[in-house]
Amino acid sequence: MKIKYDRDACQGHNRCYMLAPELFDTDDEGYAILLVDGDVPAELEEKAQLAADNCPEFAIEIIES
Amino acid sequence: MPDVPRPPVEDWATDFDHTHPDYAASAPEIWDDLRERCPVAHTERFGGAWLPTRHEDVARIAKDTEHFTSQGIIVTDWRPEAPRPVGYAPPITSDPPFHAIARKFLLEFFSPKAIDGWEKTARETCRELIAEIRAKGLDEFDAATEYAQHIPVRVIADMLGLPREDGDKFRVFIHRIIEEPGQNAVESWEDTLDYYLDTKVKERRENLGDDLISYLCTADIDGIALQDEHVRGTIALLIIAGIDTTWSGIGSSIWHMAQHPVDRKRWITDPEVRPFALEEFLRFYAPVTMARLVAEDVEIGGCPMKEGDWTLLPFPSANRDPEAFDHADEFIIDRQRNRHTAFGLGIHRCVGSNLARMEMRVALEEWMDAFPDFELVEPEAVTWSTGQVRGPRRMPVRING
Ligand code: HEM
Ligand code: SF4
Numbered sequence: 001m002k003i004k005y006d007r008d009a010c011q012g013h014n015r016c017y018m019l020a021p022e023l024f025d026t027d028d029e030g031y032a033i034l035l036v037d038g039d040v041p042a043e044l045e046e047k048a049q050l051a052a053d054n055c056p057e058f059a060i061e062i063i064e065s
Numbered sequence: 066m067p068d069v070p071r072p073p074v075e076d077w078a079t080d081f082d083h084t085h086p087d088y089a090a091s092a093p094e095i096w097d098d099l100r101e102r103c104p105v106a107h108t109e110r111f112g113g114a115w116l117p118t119r120h121e122d123v124a125r126i127a128k129d130t131e132h133f134t135s136q137g138i139i140v141t142d143w144r145p146e147a148p149r150p151v152g153y154a155p156p157i158t159s160d161p162p163f164h165a166i167a168r169k170f171l172l173e174f175f176s177p178k179a180i181d182g183w184e185k186t187a188r189e190t191c192r193e194l195i196a197e198i199r200a201k202g203l204d205e206f207d208a209a210t211e212y213a214q215h216i217p218v219r220v221i222a223d224m225l226g227l228p229r230e231d232g233d234k235f236r237v238f239i240h241r242i243i244e245e246p247g248q249n250a251v252e253s254w255e256d257t258l259d260y261y262l263d264t265k266v267k268e269r270r271e272n273l274g275d276d277l278i279s280y281l282c283t284a285d286i287d288g289i290a291l292q293d294e295h296v297r298g299t300i301a302l303l304i305i306a307g308i309d310t311t312w313s314g315i316g317s318s319i320w321h322m323a324q325h326p327v328d329r330k331r332w333i334t335d336p337e338v339r340p341f342a343l344e345e346f347l348r349f350y351a352p353v354t355m356a357r358l359v360a361e362d363v364e365i366g367g368c369p370m371k372e373g374d375w376t377l378l379p380f381p382s383a384n385r386d387p388e389a390f391d392h393a394d395e396f397i398i399d400r401q402r403n404r405h406t407a408f409g410l411g412i413h414r415c416v417g418s419n420l421a422r423m424e425m426r427v428a429l430e431e432w433m434d435a436f437p438d439f440e441l442v443e444p445e446a447v448t449w450s451t452g453q454v455r456g457p458r459r460m461p462v463r464i465n466g
Contacts, residue, residue, distance in 0.1 A: 011410070011411060011412065011414040012172070012414060013408060013414060013418065014177050014418070014419060015344075017177060018177075018340060019340070026176060026177055026178070027176075028172075028173050028176060029169070029172035029173060029176060030172055030175065030176040030177060030419065050401065053401065053402040053403075053404070054344070054402065054403055054404055055404060056404045056405065056406055056408075056410060057410065057411075058404075
């Protein structure tokens with residue numbers, strides 16, 4: 001599983017950071033920073049899905065390999 | 066309640082009035098009805114206004130800054146004068162490209178990590194209020210006016226470096242501006258929010274501290290200090306946008322809990338459900354409806370919107386659209402998929418969302434800790450605000466045990 005994060009669509013709702021802090025940090029202005037590069041560790045797949053499912057701006061996409 | 070009684074509404078699809086007491090009392094039912102039979106309602110009131118009710122249409126308008134302008138965000142009988150793209154209260158009344166500049170000043174102060182630093186203030190405030198309530202020794206009191214209302218006022222006063230005692234003044238200003246826009250032409254200049262803030266900004270320019278007003282006083286755009294009107298407009302915005310909204314969010318959550326013992330029990334026994342519960346409160350009882358002015362003719366949901374028309378952006382209605390949410394009309398305390406729009410969509414996403422969430426969470430934690438078992442004294446005695454911010458304004462509760 002991979003995460004595709006669209007910085008242009010992100011408006012800093014911070015839902016991803018609250019639900020999956022292992023996968024998303026926030027910058028000084030509150031926009032998301034994707035912390036994983038490449039495959040999501042298996043134990044975090046559920047959280048990745050949760051972050052994607054709760055982003056109001058549809059800025060996070062899950063790509064199943 | 067407005068000073069002048071509003072004429073009755075015959076049909077919400079063709080003559081809606083979101084400032085009418087009937088709307089305050091039953092907005093969710095009105096949205097559900099419209100969504101099914103006429104998803105974009107219209108009214109000749111306010112010089113012509115639209116009310117889209119589907120998530121799809123609300124999202125489209127919120128993201129379209131070309132056909133819609135934020136120059137006006139509260140529907141009134143007249144059209145605002147402050148010119149685009151700045152508007153009278155940047156950034157909420159600003160359009161691109163100025164909007165991003167005005168917004169940037171605020172983002173760092175309101176980022177999740179910056180807001181963590183204010184949690185202690187919020188928690189102490191809640192505990193003080195509960196202690197005051199307990200000191201009165203009554204088992205019945207008003208949770209809206211004795212608890213929920215004070216929390217955002219005290220926190221924002223501290224952030225801005227203004228005296229907490231001025232909180233009552235803020236509430237009078239806000240009430241005039243968002244609940245009764247345009248209905249109080251009689252006030253004197255000394256009695257306005259602008260005058261109050263002018264005085265405070267002048268004082269602060271001579272005596273800078275580390276609060277948000279001082280920060281705005283020293284901020285600049287390309288080396289040019291912000292104009293007084295900009296500083297004043299932004300501070301006015303923080304006071305207006307942050308208080309009734311969060312009061313409503315806390316109040317609605319308590320209103321829900323008062324009537325749902327099963328949800329209360331779940332909250333108390335299962336701390337892991339709390340973050341999901343909080344987002345579900347925000348979805349189901351979203352307090353804020355915004356507005357836009359149509360800048361260029363455009364068709365939304367088959368309806369011809371004309372330049373100069375208002376359109377409301379009822380985020381709470383979008384949140385109850387069955388096309389966007391499973392079992393949209395049910396409150397599901399552990400809802401896992403919840404892309405709610407309570408804080409808006411697109412470039413104007415609520416700058417205060419992290420603060421508002423923190424205050425709602427802390428207010429509920431402290432309340433449920435102090436009063437795990439409570440109920441409404443009389444459900445019919447609860448009154449809801451009219452206009453674009455929706456929440457309980459009178460809410461007598463009884464504490465059991
Ligand atoms: C539960 C409480 C709150 C709700 C539901 C809420 C909701 C909203 C919404 C829907 C918008 C979007 C406006 C638009 O699209 O035109 C907004 C904007 C804004 N809110 Fe909030 N708000 C809340 C609390 C706060 C607080 C506590 C503050 C700050 C003290 C705040 C400050 C702002 C500001 C500055 C904007 C303008 C952002 C911009 O235009 O870029 N809000 N809010
Ligand atoms: S939830 Fe979406 S909009 Fe919000 S910070 Fe994360 S990616 Fe950005």
